Amino acid sequence: MNSPATPAGFGPLDDAPAATSLLRFATAGSVDDGKSTLVGRLLHDSKSVLSDQLEAVEHASRSRGQDAPDLALLTDGLRAEREQGITIDVAYRYFATPRRRFILADTPGHVQYTRNMVTGASTAELAVVLVDARNGVVEQTRRHAAVAALLRVPHLVLAVNKMDLVGYDEGVFASIAEEFTRYAASLGVPEITTIPISALAGDNVVTASAHMDWYGGPTVLEHLETLAVTDDPGEDPARFPVQYVIRPQTAEHRDYRGYAGQIASGLLRVGQRVKVLPSGESSTIEALDMLGESVDVAWAPQSVTVLLADDLDVSRGDMIVPSDASVTAGQDLTATVCHLHDTPLEPGARVLLKHTTRTVKAIVKEIPSRLTLDDLSQHPEPGRLVANDIGRVVLRTSEPLPVDAYADSRRTGSFLLIDPADGSTLTAGMAGDAFAEAVREATGTAEAGAAAPDDDGWDF
């Protein structure tokens, strides 16, 4: 049984300081649409490939009787391992150009890998969806757009690849671009860019194509390099999950009581009025300690120790938020989820729910909907969710949790369901109804509903 990697957006935060020049993006495409070739071309033409790697690729291509280097071989390590049946769900690649640094989540393209796109795209600012110009928008393309919309990836690029095989025809590109844009926009994707490319020939990947003078937009790399990403932590709601309570037992520090953790989103400053969830008690930030130094301001994803002016009862897993934040702590949670595990998720399932630094018991009360992702219609009898399914679940947690709507905060609106028996990740969840509402609006279909059997002792 394959247990997929923990989605990056749902696991621990990385320690790297926010850098304006960093773009996280994901690629998605069906088998043979040319994803490996596109990634290889990006790495090669942006000179991110080391010369010994290139020599190895040229050598391998020649020994296969090919004149030009097969750039798909640059990503072949991943493929070889996949063919041997080793589970590598998402490979992260790092590369840089003079204008920006990139982290690319490279996800396999088969239908059964929807969950990998969820994993790869959970922290992405942008997703590149590839289609083969000869095939146009297919079921997988709609799936990828739906997953990008579900994860609220803010920028979506449709790369219409293999334009060389359709004679670089503007009409072919235009009709694919139009169909895709209509579909993705109906799901609420805020920004969609469509680019005609040939990954093999290098048209519009890094350098502008000489074959498509009817296209006046950016190349793929230009778009990736110049996209304005919202990396101002001040724009996000401030959320500080408490990881440790620090109370030194020395005479010198008798009165010290600090709350250590990593800022999950937004920005904290000394003097700010805050409240602690779930208790709702208020106080003021008296000091912020970072690596032994006092600072006035700290922001996500920095690790800090917060000192409050009042002596409140704060424990691990509590969340410090601005006093006027609308988020409340509750035990009933509705979410859109992508089920990741090979064991299905059923109403009545007893699971662990991991939200930021806190893990509590939870029960799946209801599965009101299960989506057919190719046309977003509702299964008439949702029943249960199997691996790669996207659906809606109603959960009840053993303790109140301050969960944001995912639409407001990707970090504190997401959670994982975990199997209490072996600790494996079952399901990635996005709290709130925004995606379900977009789907209902786009399709006009109603949910059916499947409720849990009577509780027997797991009644919180």
Ligand SMILES: Nc1nc2c(ncn2[C@@H]2O[C@H](COP(=O)(O)OP(=O)(O)OP(=O)(O)O)[C@@H](O)[C@H]2O)c(=O)[nH]1
């Ligand atoms: N003519 C033409 N062929 C292309 C182009 N891009 C990729 N190909 C070819 O299409 C085939 C599949 O390309 P890959 O890059 O391996 O496709 P992929 O999407 O990574 O495939 P998987 O890794 O199996 O999902 C290869 O034979 C490529 O050489 C293109 O722009 N034009």
